Amino acid sequence: MGGKIRAAALGAVLALVLVPSAVTASAFGASAAGKPSVTLSKSEAGTGGSVTVTGGGWRPGTLLMMLICGQSVPSRGVIGGTNSCANADGRAVTTDAKGGFSRKLPVVEPPKPCPCVVHVATVTGEKAEADAVFMVAGHAVAPLPKEESGGRVAVLTDPRLDGSSGLLTWFGSPPSRTLVLTVGNVGTAPVKDPLFQVGTAHGVFAPQWEEQQWRGTIAPGHKAQIRIPVELSAGAHGDYTISLKYGGKVLAEQPWGVGRPWGVTVFWILLCVVVPAAVFRAGMAVVDRARPRRAAGRAGRHRGLRPGELTLRMPWANAPRTPADASASPGRALPWFTADNDPGTGANIQLSAPQENGPTTQTRKGHT
Template sequence: MRRAGAWLGALLLLIAAAPAGAQARAAPPPTAVVAPREARPGAPVTVTGAGWRPGALLTLLVCGQNMIGGTNACANADGRTVTAARDGTFRREIPAAAPPLPCPCVVHVATVTGAAAAADAALVVSGHPVKPLPAQPGGGRLSVLDARLAGSSGLLTWFGAPPRRRLVVTVGNPGSGPVRDPVFRLGTAHGVLAPSWEERPWHGTVDAGRKAEIPLGVELAAGAYGDYTVSLEYGGRVLVEQPWDVPRPWGVTLFRVLLCVVVPLGLFRAGLAVVDRVRPRTPAAAPPSEEKAGDPLPWFRPGTVDEKRRTG
């Protein structure tokens, strides 16, 4: 009877959780809207958004060429930040700054921390040059559906070994042709410093309308700690910016503290041993005799009075 009740309870939980999971999967992507949609350089425009994660920190940038070149195509100095409200909405004023690349221009909104999410809103910057977008060879292109850093730090990392993670990216191909053997650029940046990039080829094919999971290894220098950002670029466009909080290697600090204590103590003991070895030795004093000559009270010792009485 108890087993049947347990099975019934588990079935009810699964039924109750199924609609919630379906709603989570069906959640619409975040959006961003600019008003007015055309402004002269430097004029303020208002950006509103909905569907963002509550409390998420967002960056707003005006970018040229539809941000195909990543943040290098954006007016980064004139960017703004905003925090999403509890209902996932935001409202922020931003200057329509002239980006370093020609239009078509967009206001790019992206999350700074947590799960990666982004949205673009078209913006016309009056008087700014306009050029056609570069052609996409082969008709295939990649977009990120999900990204995460997998792995954890071990005991050796606690003692200063290089921190390692795997950037697992799920990409889709919304283009008209396949993408074969794409070459990504993986970058790591510490704090506000510029990322250092390295090429990472992936051998495989993502057909049109299909998706694939791509794992890429990430390794930092030995003893690294602090706030890092892992970026993934493909086709001149930054696809992912994933934060990575690397803990401090406290084992190295503990080793240094012990070194500062043990080495001076060892030197002190070695110095004592050297001093004890080189100092002159004094001859050992002879043991005192039982009865010294000229003792003022020779009778004031145990047994002396009794012996005199017996001999007296």
């Protein structure tokens, strides 16, 4: 009997120890595997105040953006897109290792009337968002737009951007792609010539929307492939996000990384090198033409010499040589004579033209 009591007591102790741990583990697993959630420290606040936003169930290390948006309810989301939000007063936050966060958000009036929400969405990576009801004290309140009855368009496949950049895009031409996705009509009435809105957002800025009408009819329960052209401004580069909206609701978003137009950079570098070089060459040509020329010096410098005008004059060579001098310096000879063609020391070599007043000239004049 005592052994049974001791076994029952031990089982009760083990139950008390293990059951809370199992409950905690199951709750943590449900929170980690559940959808992202957002809670607020207060449900209403006036302009100039703040509200603490706490979230859980997000991917770890994810960058999020928190905004106060008007004309929105959690069941329908942000109806007007980020144009209904106070984008300038939003706050960014990064989730921790468990996918949670907590940060204060200043309370400001959104551009659209309430009902309002605090909208939290991922900035990069896989798209995820969550909303929490919030009331801005003193802000206008208006009824939500009615939902369209009949045909409703839903995205069935992930969107993609078809196309590639050409040579002109490398030199600053506007990049262009084609947004391709498959949509289906989940309503009870056909959708004829739906009018879509295509938004282009650079980085974390709000998208700029343009209307694009698709020609065709989607019957209830049918699907169709939508191809919508998308074009950015000239010289655009960086990270862009292409959004597709229909009936005031964003259907799909697709990131687009646009490369820098390096051809423009190369062009300006060449322009900065070639133009100064051309100006320098032109200036040197003008200076060369404008400076005075020395006619006499140039003529004497470039005029060819006639035979006989160049006379070799050496003082020691013009002096009369005697047999004593020849015997005293037998090796003294001109550098262009060698031992084979040396005429000899006794030969009378005339190295220069005879002078008019020299003895040879006077002798010849006397004989004539």
